[in-house]
Amino acid sequence: MKRVLMTLYLLAGCILMRAQSDSLMYTPEYLDTVNIRKATAINDYSMIGFNYGVSFSTVYFNPAKMGTAMRFAPSCFSVMFTHYEKMFNYIPYFGITVGFSCSNEGVRFEDNPETGYPLGYIDGATDVHIRTVEMPAMMQMHFDAAPVKVLANLGGYVGYRTSVQRSGELLDAEFRNKFRDYEYRFDYGLMGGAGFGIMFDPVEIHLNVLGRWSMQSLYEPDYYNETFHPQNTYYYRFANPIDISVTLGVYFQLTKRTGNTNKQLRRKAREIVYGKAENSSTENRE
Numbered sequence: 001m002k003r004v005l006m007t008l009y010l011l012a013g014c015i016l017m018r019a020q021s022d023s024l025m026y027t028p029e030y031l032d033t034v035n036i037r038k039a040t041a042i043n044d045y046s047m048i049g050f051n052y053g054v055s056f057s058t059v060y061f062n063p064a065k066m067g068t069a070m071r072f073a074p075s076c077f078s079v080m081f082t083h084y085e086k087m088f089n090y091i092p093y094f095g096i097t098v099g100f101s102c103s104n105e106g107v108r109f110e111d112n113p114e115t116g117y118p119l120g121y122i123d124g125a126t127d128v129h130i131r132t133v134e135m136p137a138m139m140q141m142h143f144d145a146a147p148v149k150v151l152a153n154l155g156g157y158v159g160y161r162t163s164v165q166r167s168g169e170l171l172d173a174e175f176r177n178k179f180r181d182y183e184y185r186f187d188y189g190l191m192g193g194a195g196f197g198i199m200f201d202p203v204e205i206h207l208n209v210l211g212r213w214s215m216q217s218l219y220e221p222d223y224y225n226e227t228f229h230p231q232n233t234y235y236y237r238f239a240n241p242i243d244i245s246v247t248l249g250v251y252f253q254l255t256k257r258t259g260n261t262n263k264q265l266r267r268k269a270r271e272i273v274y275g276k277a278e279n280s281s282t283e284n285r286e
Contacts, residue, residue, distance in 0.1 A: 053247030059107040067119020073104040105241040124170035134159030151195035159187040189214040202253035
């Protein structure tokens with residue numbers, strides 16, 4: 001009997017101690033010190049950005065030409081509009097970016113170290129620089145972890161080759177800054193890349209690396225037949241420009257990235273004045 005009473009006393013003591021510790025843990029003084037982190041919701045928002053940087057260009061030849069190298073060119077810039085929209089009104093990682101850009105295409109051929117002569121050329125030119133204007137349109141994924149964000153882009157572009165500069169000992173001087181009749185000036189292709197951003201709402205700083213693959217050859221693929229292969233109508237030569245651009249951009253948020261937007265504030269104000277049910281019917285009539 002004594003053992004049973006002792007056991008009951010011990011259980012009662014444990015319960016009282018637990019209740020006392022709980023009452024101490026959840027006192028008003030304790031609750032005032034609790035810091036509850038609330039997840040920051042990202043709105044559907046838009047921004048406009050201005051980018052400037054450099055490009056590295058070359059050309060993919062088929063049949064292959066040996067000795068091609070990357071050609072460095074500065075003065076690559078763009079103006080882009082970006083809009084982010086939550087997928088299924090829940091997943092805030094997707095958006096689109098469209099705009100206008102001015103960039104470079106081109107190639108240079110290295111010299112043979114043994115002979116000193118170029119390893120290749122395009123119609124006598126050993127260095128070609130083409131200025132282009134484009135309209136890019138890409139899907140963009142963004143992962144925000146304020147104050148930084150990570151970006152991934154994929155899409156395409158259409159453009160126009162506005163000017164050309166060539167050099168080379170075998171180059172016809174007439175075409176140093178002039179396009180030939182068989183050279184294509186309309187351009188289109190694929191582009192994509194990745195970037196990194198720092199956010200100081202409502203301003204964002206973006207560093208982007210974008211690659212472009214032109215699906216439009218620099219010239220008609222069979223023009224070479226007329227001069228060198230008049231009997232071979234199946235001889236084709238393709239030259240597709242490839243370039244990589246590195247740009248630094250400043251973006252301005254046109255709408256709020258986080259927090260209540262003006263539309264949400266107006267809705268809450270109507271709910272306070274007219275009530276939630278009447279506000280919903282008003283919105284439906286609108």
